[in-house]
Amino acid sequence: MSPLVKIRAERDQMSAVERRVADFILENAQLLRDYSSQQLANALGISQSSVVKFTQKLGFKGYPDLKYSVGEAIARADNGDAAQVDAQARAAEGESDGRSLWRCKSEAEEETRLINPDDTLQAVAQALASAGSTGKVFMVGLGDDDIHARSFALRLSLLGIPSVHNADPARLAASVSAAGAGDLLLVFSEQGHHPALCKVGRFFKEQQGRLVTVTRHTSNPLRALADVALLVSAHDDRPYIQPLLYQSALQHLLDSVFVLLCEGDEQRHLQLLANLERVQQMLEP
Structure with missing residues (x-):
C-alpha cells in the first residue's frame, strides 16, 4: 500500500x-x-x-x-x-490505454476500500435501514453527484426503503423542515464545499436528524458536519482520467453498502426479489 x-x-x-x-x-x-x-x-x-x-x-x-x-x-x-x-x-x-484505465480504477477502488473500514459501512447500512423503517431517507446531489444520488435512491426503493430525492437544495430544505430524530440525510458532494449543501446539512442536524456524507477523502466542511462520512480516494494527474476514477470508486463504495443492506435482513432481500420481478414484467413486451 x-x-x-x-x-x-x-x-x-x-x-x-x-x-x-x-x-x-x-x-x-x-x-x-x-x-x-x-x-x-x-x-x-x-x-x-x-x-x-x-x-x-x-x-x-x-x-x-x-x-x-x-x-x-x-x-x-x-x-x-x-x-x-x-x-x-x-x-x-x-499495456494498452484500456488496460491502464482498468488498473487505475482498481487502484482507486482499493484505496477507497482501505479508507472506509467495515464498521463505517455497517454504520451507514444500519442508519439507512433504521431511517427506512422508522423515519424518512432524504437524498441530494448536485451535477454529476446527482447521478449517483438518483441511482442509489432507486436501489433503496427496490429494498422497500423509500427516499425523498431532490437535486435542488432550496426545495430539499423545504422538504426537511419536517425532519425528525428518526430521519437521515445522505448528501453526495465530491468536493464537500458547496455552501447550500452545508446549510442544508446544518439545518437537518438542528432537526435532530442524522447526516451521512459522501465526499472526496479531503478535509472539507460537509465532511466535518457528518455523523458518518463515506470517503472516496481517486487521484490522477490527468484531468480526463480523475473523474472516471472517482465515479468508479464511488459506485463500488455504494455497491458495498447496498450489498450489506441486501444481506442484512431477509425481509428486505425478499422485497428486492419481488420488486425486481415486477420491474422485469413491466419491461417485457
Whole structure:
C-alpha cells in the first residue's frame, strides 16, 4: 500500500499531534525529501520523538524509511509530467490505454476500500435501514453527484426503503423542515464545499436528524458536519482520467453498502426479489 494512502486511511484514528504530522506530509509530500526528522519537528513545533513515533506507528522502521517510501511513491509525479511518464511506462510494458484505465480504477477502488473500514459501512447500512423503517431517507446531489444520488435512491426503493430525492437544495430544505430524530440525510458532494449543501446539512442536524456524507477523502466542511462520512480516494494527474476514477470508486463504495443492506435482513432481500420481478414484467413486451 502507498504510504500516502496508508496515512489517509489512518488519519481519523490519530491523535492531534499525529494528525498535524500526517497533514503536513499529505500536503507537502514532494518537499519531504528535504526535511530531516528534526527539521520536520521544528516546522510543526513538536518534538523529534513525536515524528519518530508517528513513523513507527505506521509500520516503518524510522523516519528515513518513511521518507524514502514517500519519495518512491511520488517519483513519477515529481517532474510535473506524470501523465507523459505514465504513458511511456505503459507503452514500454505493452499495456494498452484500456488496460491502464482498468488498473487505475482498481487502484482507486482499493484505496477507497482501505479508507472506509467495515464498521463505517455497517454504520451507514444500519442508519439507512433504521431511517427506512422508522423515519424518512432524504437524498441530494448536485451535477454529476446527482447521478449517483438518483441511482442509489432507486436501489433503496427496490429494498422497500423509500427516499425523498431532490437535486435542488432550496426545495430539499423545504422538504426537511419536517425532519425528525428518526430521519437521515445522505448528501453526495465530491468536493464537500458547496455552501447550500452545508446549510442544508446544518439545518437537518438542528432537526435532530442524522447526516451521512459522501465526499472526496479531503478535509472539507460537509465532511466535518457528518455523523458518518463515506470517503472516496481517486487521484490522477490527468484531468480526463480523475473523474472516471472517482465515479468508479464511488459506485463500488455504494455497491458495498447496498450489498450489506441486501444481506442484512431477509425481509428486505425478499422485497428486492419481488420488486425486481415486477420491474422485469413491466419491461417485457
